[in-house]
């Protein structure tokens with residue numbers, strides 16, 4: 001009863017403040033665990049406020065039930081538009097259905113939500129991320145003998161993790177078939193947790209020994225876990241490790257030589273654009289999407305931002321020049 005009264009109060013006050021000039025955006029995040037999502041949240045909120053909107057942020061701590069509840073509470077508050085980073089692209093379908101029933105438009109941010117009616121999808125070219133990781137590894141592998149690699153994928157519940165793998169497959173499969181590369185161990189890191197990646201790397205070393213040339217890892221958080229396992233075996237810096245997100249710790253590892261590369265995704269561009277699209281949609285305008293992507297239910301108007309492969313040679317001219325991290329922070 002008390003909860004209902006609070007929700008009613010929130011709905012009335014949200015509706016009173018919301019108008020087409022001052023829309024209220026509900027931002028539902030899977031997690032704030034990785035540093036990147038903190039950048040996304042801050043840039044998105046800042047850009048939305050500049051456009052006259054306000055943002056209510058929820059973070060679900062990688063828990064589907066909690067994220068459905070978060071979204072339902074944003075719906076009850078009467079937000080004008082929902083922006084969702086799903087923990088699980090399939091499990092969020094029912095929350096989107098509730099939003100549809102309440103007449104609230106939905107934007108999928110960075111990760112696609114499957115089999116439902118969303119209004120727009122903004123992301124990076126995720127297949128290109130995987131291709132950049134694998135191409136970098138391949139160009140640094142020994143050519144005179146069969147190279148031995150480990151593959152650590154992301155969370156199997158994240159549609160992006162599958163796209164990163166798909167991009168890596170595009171580059172690696174022909175070389176594996178040609179007998180130039182052997183995958184000595186591979187596995188998925190549940191919930192993108194560094195400790196799960198560390199366990200996978202430990203298992204790889206137990207199985208394949210120290211004779212490993214590269215570890216193709218899908219993001220910086222899990223690269224950190226793999227590198228921890230390599231450190232304990234005296235292998236850090238000797239085995240090439242890939243990543244993604246240009247996390248501060250990863251950039252520092254690149255400068256110190258324990259991680260070879262990362263993929264920088266200019267979050268500022270994506271988050272700023274998403275804020276603009278959210279405000280436009282809340283005002284009843286159509287998003288200026290450049291492509292479409294089939295999510296199983298419809299061709300979703302989609303926007304794909306470009307990604308940049310980064311190693312120690314171009315770290316300063318990309319990540320630092322862009323103001324993502326300062327040279328000072330990297331020391």
Ligand code: BGC
Nearest residue numbers: 034110111158160192219245
């Ligand atoms: C994002 C990555 C991120 C990962 C873990 C993916 O969906 O695209 O940037 O590292 O999730 O949060």
